[in-house]
Amino acid sequence: MTTKKATIKDVAREAKVSIASVSRVLNGLGGVTAETQAAVRKAAARLHYVPDSAARSLITGRTHTIGAVLPDLYGEFFSELIRGIDLAARAKGLHLLVSSSHDGVEDAAAAVRTMRGRVDGMIILSEFVDGDFLDHNLPSDLPAVLLDSPVDNPRYPSINMDNVAGAQAMVKHLLDTGHASVAFINGPAGNYDAQQREKGYRAAMGQLAPKAKLNIVAGDFSEESGYRAGRELLAQAKRPRAVFAANDMMAVGCLYAFKEAGIRVPEDIAIAGFDDILIARYVSPSLSTVSVSIADLGKSALLLLTELMEGKGHAGSNTRTLRCDVVVRESCGAHQTNVATKHPPALV
Amino acid sequence: MTTKKATIKDVAREAKVSIASVSRVLNGLGGVTAETQAAVRKAAARLHYVPDSAARSLITGRTHTIGAVLPDLYGEFFSELIRGIDLAARAKGLHLLVSSSHDGVEDAAAAVRTMRGRVDGMIILSEFVDGDFLDHNLPSDLPAVLLDSPVDNPRYPSINMDNVAGAQAMVKHLLDTGHASVAFINGPAGNYDAQQREKGYRAAMGQLAPKAKLNIVAGDFSEESGYRAGRELLAQAKRPRAVFAANDMMAVGCLYAFKEAGIRVPEDIAIAGFDDILIARYVSPSLSTVSVSIADLGKSALLLLTELMEGKGHAGSNTRTLRCDVVVRESCGAHQTNVATKHPPALV
DNA sequence: AGTTTTGATGAAAACGTTTACGTTCCGCCG
């Protein structure tokens, strides 16, 4: 509107007070009479004054911004996560600086470094971070919380979804539904989530079907690898009665392999996935899966981070876990569905 | 690592030069001998010096950050858009400040205002912005580009996807495939995209099937509204041969309505959508749709914004358009598919 | 009435940079 942006001095002059008083009024510090307060507010409004955040940060040392560094993530997961973080951040009056799509250690390190000084805290989700990474790239005084990470460093709390309990629950459900043999399609070797889910599978099998042989085939989270895994399973001498894939995309790939081979799902073989991606609802048969509220994950991360920033940090439980829920749909054979009147799924 | 963060003074002392020289070296301004340069670099490295961005912004007036304010968007669209922007921004050495999930004018206005001073430019996607909004909430000297907006203000260039051409092409395709009558499921009344797509539908029909009567039913972009629209269409005296929904979710809803009624797709009625969301590939029959590279949209927006920021903001063509492509799948009846060997869809 | 307490206010320092301007030194030309 005006040609030059107004500074605190302009406001002070306009209101006939000192800049100190302006600062006090605008920051609600008290120690000002109602009249000066009114005068300052009026002047500020008239001049469209907005405090310069750079100057403010310089002196206070706070940016009121938190940074999120994320890998090149699968769409839905990404957007839900950001939404959760963003919403919680806004509620706390914080801004969100995002840096995503990192596909290498160096890339992630650069991202973390360039955020230095621009943020009051960080939320990091990256397969590349470990203790060393943090020590080398994070200023020691910068609060950070890790997402979905195996790192157990007391300085950096982490939030994980409860992969093992979720996987365990799903395997239990499959066994309970009457499928005696359950095979598992694994994720990429180095992936933490995959490892945890496999652990859950092993645990459930060991506990509930101790005499059954474990049946684990390789995969890499891609739909195509699920397809290949599906064919591999079909080629086995004794076909499993159910397949539990470490993520939904592989489950879908597997589903296509079965369809192609004329195998009926769930009548001949049941299938279940993990993640509850949007697609799971729309493939046919709709996919039973394990769901985790990703937005909640983001929200929890931010809340934990703000606690850290406010110094309420730590002591004890510095790692939190988010519950996972089994979502029963058609593909596992336990769904009560009136096939005749198939209503549209819930709105997204 | 070190207990206190190093400032430029520390580096100067360590390198036995003045702070001015340190600044010159680190900013590559020249006017320094190779020796001092080396000394400074060594000192900076030893101290793990990182320039304070707040102080830098304060004096230079630049933040090297661009802001994106977005509505509470559909997942996939959102993540793709952010990815496009983020990638392009990083390539230009810019940071990305995100504020999403705004569901009201006041909300969006607040977001824009609080970004003031924190960013060098903004990318705005919001149904609430119009000329007034911008004049009231944007500092006049802050470059901004609008996404998918009807605003035609010379001060704010905008980038739109070519909704009308895309819709036109899809209708043409449906007609060419032999479906004589094409109905249209509209989007929410106030929505710009919806309006443009309707416009494309009208244009194509008027041009290619001038004697056919227009058949437009209401919808609001939700899956459920698509379902209702589908039932409405089935109840018509003379059923259309093809349905073109203003977005994919409605097309999916419509598909379910047809399935429920025992209508075969595409044999009895063809269906097409708009957006090419991930699901489109996975419903059965897979959904023909109009695709636009959302990441490109984000990238273009950022590139345009940086041009503006560098002062290359020229008069004339201040609004750009992004091409849309018809994606032919099974639901429109023109797809050559070997149903016997249905391969898994392309990886995402 | 004199003294202390209280509360509002302003002056000025500090935050860590960039940059305009001086200073110094050296080599070169006249």
Added chain:
DNA sequence: CGGCGGAACGTAAACGTTTTCATCAAAACT
């Protein structure tokens, strides 16, 4: 040999805040 130009470098001002401290008046005590 004296002056001059330019390169290298340093000094200090400026950016717009917050915050400490001093000041001062008025109210509250003795």
